[in-house]
Structures are given as structure tokens and as C-alpha cells.
Amino acid sequence: MMGLHPSEIELSLDRTYRLLDALGRPQDRLPPVIHIAGTNGKGSTLAMIRAGLEAAGKRAHCYTSPHLVRFHERIVLAGAEITETALSDLLVRTLTANGGAPVTFFEATTCAAFAAFADVPADYLLLEVGMGGRMDTTNVVDDPLLTIITPVAFDHQAFLGDTLAEIAGEKAGILKRGIPCVVGRQEDDALEVIEARAARLGAPVIAQGQHWHSWEERGRLVFQDETGLLDLPLPALPGPHQIDNAGAALAALRQLGFGEESCEGAMVNAHWPARMQRLTRGPLKQAAPEADLWLDGGHNAHAARAIAATLDRLPARPTRLVFALLNNRAPSDVLAPLAAHVQSLTAVPIPDEPNASDPETLAEAARAFGISASTAVDVEDAVTGIATKDPHARILICGSLYQAGAVLRENG
Incomplete structure (x- = not known):
């Protein structure tokens, strides 16, 4: 796979679409997708949403990157990491379909993951952006159920832009026409760009500080949105910044129609290694x-x-x-x-x-x-x-x- 890697990163989806076509367009056969972009907090937010879905008895696929210990962490099928045999078969299938054409490691493995997600039944797919959003390999799903943008900050400026507004514009590239977007805490410059793109696409924005709030009070997490107030345990993931990530996860679960049992599961059952x-x-x-x-x-x-x-x-x-x-x-x-x-x-x-x-x-x-x-x-x-x-x-x-x-x- 590394031998097929182009010498320079090319911000384009052409190779991805070509390989997906060769694989039979698995992106058209996915379970309902929750697409998550942002600079920090993507993984923690995803982990809490997954815990909330599983507390409600739902099966979730998950795609994350990079891995920490084993590549298999990146592809979770209906709640379990992909097996060694399934992964090997999947990569051989993907590279055979690719036919030796130039493709990056991330493009090939993402296309392989989509093939796995299309083949294995699940209720949802939690899909984490690799870098940016607009030209990220994951951004080939035309009709996600929900998008999420966690806090945008400076990172990967060589590819995403030198200003917060430029970076936010790349992240906001995952927004789709008419599809709701949960937006975490943002600097004004970033929020302005996200809201402007959402307005152009008619995508409802569910933003922290406007449509929902989360805070710690007396050793508990309090979440409030237009539906009402939740009094929940603090997130299992430590750190005050997880209050915001938890809020985004809860806003997503509420948008999807899940109740208090699911929201409590999101707080107490989430696991995300190497984050404090x-x-x-x-x-x-x-x-x-x-x-x-x-x-x-x-x-x-x-x-x-x-x-x-x-x-x-x-x-x-x-x-x-x-x-x-x-x-x-x-x-x-x-x-x-x-x-x-x-x-x-x-x-x-x-x-x-x-x-x-x-x-x-x-x-x-x-x-x-x-x-x-x-x-x-x-x-x-x-x-x-x-x-x-x-x-x-x-x-x-x-x-x-x-x-x-x-x-x-x-x-x-």
C-alpha cells in the first residue's frame, strides 16, 4: 500500500471516487451516517455518542484515525473491532480493485472501511474526518443523517489555511443541504464561516451557546436545550474540556431522538484511550x-x-x-x-x-x-x-x- 502512495498530498477526492466506483460504490449502501469534523474533540465526542447509542441497544459502526496500538482500532463493525482475517481480506479486495493506480494509505483504507461498513448491518455509522473536511476522503457521503463540528483551532495550516476562518471553511465542507449540524464551542471567526455555509445550504445549525448549553454543577453535568434540561453524571472521560464534548454528544443524541437513558450511558460508558x-x-x-x-x-x-x-x-x-x-x-x-x-x-x-x-x-x-x-x-x-x-x-x-x-x- 505504501508503494502506491503519491509523493505529494493532493487535496482532491478524485482518487477516492475512482476506487469506490471500483468497489461497487459502498458509500451508497451505508447505515445512517453521523459525520464528525473539527480540530480537537472529534474522537471523544464520537466515543460518547457511541456509548449513548449502545446504551439504547443500537449497533454502531465507527471509523476513526489514527490508531494508537493496532490498525484494527480504526474500523469498528457493529461494536467490535474488525478481525485480522476480515481486515486482510478487505485490504486485498481493495488493492485488487485499485489495480495499481496511485492512492494514499488513508484513501485506500477509508475505501476499504466503507466496503466493510456496507457489508455488515448496523444502525448507525459514526464517521470521523481525517483532516479538514471539504476534501477529506470521508467526505463522499451525500446524505448523512447528521453532521457535527467540534471546536476549530489552528492545525495543519499547510493544507487547511493560515487563518481560523479558512480552516473553519474546510471543516464546514462536510455540511450538506438540509442536513442538521451540531456545532461545538467556536471562536467568532470560525462560527461565522460555519453559519454562513449552513445558511447557503439550508442546513439547520444546533450551536453551543445558542441552541444548547452544558456545564458542571455540584459534581454533575447539566445539559439544556430547547427540549428541556438533563441532570447527568460527569463524563467518564476526565478534564473540564470534556464538558463541551459531552454537550455536543448529548445535542447529537437528542437530535436523533434518544432519551435520558441513552444520554446517561453516553456519560458513564464512554472510553477513549490516551486522552488524560x-x-x-x-x-x-x-x-x-x-x-x-x-x-x-x-x-x-x-x-x-x-x-x-x-x-x-x-x-x-x-x-x-x-x-x-x-x-x-x-x-x-x-x-x-x-x-x-x-x-x-x-x-x-x-x-x-x-x-x-x-x-x-x-x-x-x-x-x-x-x-x-x-x-x-x-x-x-x-x-x-x-x-x-x-x-x-x-x-x-x-x-x-x-x-x-x-x-x-x-x-x-
Whole structure:
């Protein structure tokens, strides 16, 4: 598959449509689709909607990317990850249909996923955009049941644009004529673009702050829309930013006609790894048994602000980062929101990732923010070194989903 990969990314759906045609147009035979775009929060929102649907006895397909540990995570068929045999057969079928023509890895695997989703019965398909929206490979569904746009922030500017309005325009490309769109919390520039496109398409907007509200009150989540008020448990996914993601999930479930039992299931049963995930077992916990050990895959400024807000809410304890980053990210963008919340940083490489930032470069960037910084050969070396000096520290491994995946693979 990688041998068929074009040398440059081409923002076009031509290859996708060609391959889907060769596969018999599976995009026309999907269960009702809920299409989700946004910069951050897509996966968490999807996980909560899935939990809500399953609490109501519904079967949901899910398509997400990237994976953390195994590729199979990307394709969930009626509630279960695709099997090894089914995936192998599907990829052979897809590459045979492709006939050796140029196609990207994401295009080929997305088309393969659509073929699987068309073949296996389910009640809904939760479809997460890969990058952007307008020209994303997933944007070939003409009549989704619902679209969702989670918060839009700066990311992938080389492909999506240099301004928030330009990026929002790409995300809003998933809107379809007459199809309702749930919109999460947005900056004014982004919301204006989304609402303008929705108006042109006659797509009803269900926006946070206008049509629905979610907030924490006395250890509970309160959600209110035009239908009424819900008093629910806080989301199982930790962090104050999950209140907004939960609101978007609840707004979607209400739009789909689900009641309080489904909404409560969305809060208590959702699972989404490497999003402020507490590590309680495995080699890293053995290396730092008294430490409070966390993992997060956030890798841009918006995600770093969410991490900082979560750290603010945790019990007071020195926080020490184990940090890695891809070299197409600006370290200062990610470190700026975190600097006031951490006592030290240990920079590490990302295993088997040629595009990882040099740890010493990351350490120098941290020192520019007044953070005491050092390097280590890997995550376990970093955690062991921190635990030796400060056994009761809070240790947060963050900066890269690729690193988070490696941690979960090696740490069980």
C-alpha cells in the first residue's frame, strides 16, 4: 500500500471516487451516517455518542484515525473491532480493485472501511474526518443523517489555511443541504464561516451557546436545550474540556431522538484511550509505583490548553512532563499553555518515528519558558529518572499520539 502512495498530498477526492466506483460504490449502501469534523474533540465526542447509542441497544459502526496500538482500532463493525482475517481480506479486495493506480494509505483504507461498513448491518455509522473536511476522503457521503463540528483551532495550516476562518471553511465542507449540524464551542471567526455555509445550504445549525448549553454543577453535568434540561453524571472521560464534548454528544443524541437513558450511558460508558488517561499498571507504573501517572496524546495548542485546564483541577502535586513532538509542530505553541503548570520536562524521542523532534531541541524550547528540562533515551528511562528524584510526582506523558500509542503498546 505504501508503494502506491503519491509523493505529494493532493487535496482532491478524485482518487477516492475512482476506487469506490471500483468497489461497487459502498458509500451508497451505508447505515445512517453521523459525520464528525473539527480540530480537537472529534474522537471523544464520537466515543460518547457511541456509548449513548449502545446504551439504547443500537449497533454502531465507527471509523476513526489514527490508531494508537493496532490498525484494527480504526474500523469498528457493529461494536467490535474488525478481525485480522476480515481486515486482510478487505485490504486485498481493495488493492485488487485499485489495480495499481496511485492512492494514499488513508484513501485506500477509508475505501476499504466503507466496503466493510456496507457489508455488515448496523444502525448507525459514526464517521470521523481525517483532516479538514471539504476534501477529506470521508467526505463522499451525500446524505448523512447528521453532521457535527467540534471546536476549530489552528492545525495543519499547510493544507487547511493560515487563518481560523479558512480552516473553519474546510471543516464546514462536510455540511450538506438540509442536513442538521451540531456545532461545538467556536471562536467568532470560525462560527461565522460555519453559519454562513449552513445558511447557503439550508442546513439547520444546533450551536453551543445558542441552541444548547452544558456545564458542571455540584459534581454533575447539566445539559439544556430547547427540549428541556438533563441532570447527568460527569463524563467518564476526565478534564473540564470534556464538558463541551459531552454537550455536543448529548445535542447529537437528542437530535436523533434518544432519551435520558441513552444520554446517561453516553456519560458513564464512554472510553477513549490516551486522552488524560491514568496509567495504573504495567512496566511504567512499576518503575514509578508512588507516582500519579498520566498519558495524553494532545499535540497542538488547543489540546495543550485543555491539558492545562485539567491539571488545574487535579489535587496539588508537582507535575513533571515526559514530552515528545513531531517536527512539523512548533514546540512553543504546545509548551506555552503548559509552562505555568509544570515543574520540569524530560524530552524523549518517539520510537521508530523519523519525523520526531530532536529531544535536545525540545528541552531548549522548554528552558525558554523557564521550565527545568533534560533529555532521556526513552519514556521508561524518563519515568524512572523522575521517580528516583521525586517518587510522588505527577508524571504526564504528552505531546504526540504516536508516542501515546507506543506507551500503550509497551505498557499493556
